[in-house]
Amino acid sequence: MDGTAKGNTANDIYMTALSMMYENTKNTKDYDPYLFHVLNMLLAENFDLNNTYCQAYGKEPLEAIPYITSKQDVIPYEPVFWRMILPFGLAAHFFMDDSMSKHADFFAQYNNARVDAERAVITSYYVGEDG
Secondary structure (H helix, E strand, O other): OOOOOOOOEHHHHHHHHHHHOOOOOOOOOOOHHHHHHHHHHHHHHHHHHHHHHHHHOOOOOOOOOOOOOOOOOEOOOOHHHHHHHHHHHHHHHHOOOOOHHHHHHHHHHHHHHHHHHHHHHHHHHHHHHHO
């Protein structure tokens, strides 16, 4: 991944999460103060899984956990992370105080997406051994 793929900026991930929550993406004042803190935590939480995913598919792992400070910052993770895992994680955290049932639904989707990424890693190793 060259870092220029559409959809992998902090803002793209944020807008995806808000859209999944059916929130107005033009008025984000309720979530803006938390975006960088939560997303940086999710980046740290998913760093090892992203690197394992990269290595399983013959790509270079990242040397350090990305740290974002701007909505325009590019997230150098693999597409499954910025298309599914990180938006689900953001949505789950944003609902934590408002609706525990919605939080639980998004947190389950977040964990399921992480498990799917782990399965992809395992599959790549088995395919690599047989292929």
